[in-house]
């Protein structure tokens with residue numbers, strides 16, 4: 001009996017339902033005793049003749065535009081199920097990178113599964129009703145659903161464990177397969193009102209922690225920290241803290257701050273929201289943007305020191321410090337341009353502090369907030385205090401360990417007789433990983449590993465010489481100033 005397909009039984013069920021309908025219409029014509037008997041035992045008879053249970057999972061939850069999460073998860077699960085024809089076809093074509101593909105069952109396709117000894121059937125169904133309303137664009141109203149059929153003896157197993165298992169598996173698959181997104185905020189002036197909105201592109205940065213050149217102990221510490229955060233839902237709720245964590249990445253340009261953010265996103269499989277503060281109109285706009293971010297995401301503000309005049313509002317500087325700052329502004333045209341753009345934005349430091357850990361920041365969860373800066377000492381202490389920026393990570397000049405990672409990435413070597421010389425030079429000279437990487441990159445097909453390493457040695461020796469000359473010049477200037 002069990003081997004008979006659920007679809008056939010569904011037809012048997014329809015015949016029985018029709019007979020019952022006929023009986024209900026004409027029951028007055030049946031003898032009194034027979035009616036009593038049928039009334040008492042009809043349920044048992046139906047169960048005896050049709051021992052299968054059917055559950056349907058609809059695409060929409062009552063309202064037309066409210067998609068059911070459970071339906072979505074089941075769709076993902078069934079699409080990747082080995083019995084699905086689409087999954088079979090994909091395998092036949094040997095599509096390797098099916099990450100962004102959403103598989104689903106064909107209409108009226110049936111999949112047979114077995115779960116802990118229980119046989120069950122999934123059918124993908126579609127119910128079409130013609131729309132009654134007049135419209136320039138008449139459309140038929142399609143209602144999709146999945147029907148699950150199984151023997152009633154497995155009812156507890158299926159409703160108790162199987163459906164939960166399918167939904168969980170489907171959700172996990174969707175997370176694994178989803179295409180990461182990189183969002184940015186643009187000014188918009190639409191019918192929702194003025195302000196900024198997120199727009200996105202696919203995030204396809206190839207950076208990983210394995211490829212990141214930095215102190216290995218530090219790298220491991222960061223990975224452990226991220227793991228702890230990712231699995232910390234219950235812990236955060238136990239300590240009464242919103243499930244979010246702030247990272248401050250600081251260090252000279254070209255030391256890998258942006259690369260680290262990309263590596264974090266790839267490692268955690270989180271989307272990135274690259275927040276351009278200068279494009280945010282005011283604090284209310286900032287709050288709206290925060291509410292529009294999703295869970296499992298990294299909100300990034302790069303070059304926070306240039307983004308707004310966050311230093312001047314709380315932390316009044318001494319005059320001589322200000323003069324120094326003005327001098328630097330003159331030297332740094334990018335910073336000057338940023339500051340000119342800031343004038344359009346009315347976001348304040350307190351608005352930003354609220355964004356990071358105000359009441360609204362707790363809406364949603366599993367979010368990292370990352371600030372990067374080249375000038376950490378210029379940031380207001382309130383902005384970077386622990387609790388807001390929980391982990392401060394310094395990314396610095398290239399050390400020998402970091403160089404070895406780059407040599408392996410760029411030249412496929414993990415040892416060479418020139419390594420010892422490079423080690424000594426790196427100890428005496430400050431060179432960013434970006435500069436080391438550029439020297440290691442072969443510029444023609446004829447350049448081999450040795451040529452690239454020699455190029456790097458030359459560059460390091462030149463940098464060492466220049467640093468020495470600069471130090472000498474500074475000593476002379478200081479002496480003149482003292483006199």
Ligand SMILES: Nc1ncnc2c1ncn2[C@@H]1O[C@H](COP(=O)(O)OP(=O)(O)OP(=O)(O)O)[C@@H](O)[C@H]1O
Pocket residue numbers: 211212213214251252253254255256257258259260374433434435437
């Ligand atoms: N630690 C690193 N490991 C591997 N590659 C690096 C590292 N640092 C820099 N690079 C290389 O240098 C390039 C520039 O690095 P990146 O943009 O991450 O630096 P940054 O610190 O964010 O610079 P900025 O402060 O100017 O934004 C990267 O594309 C990468 O190839």
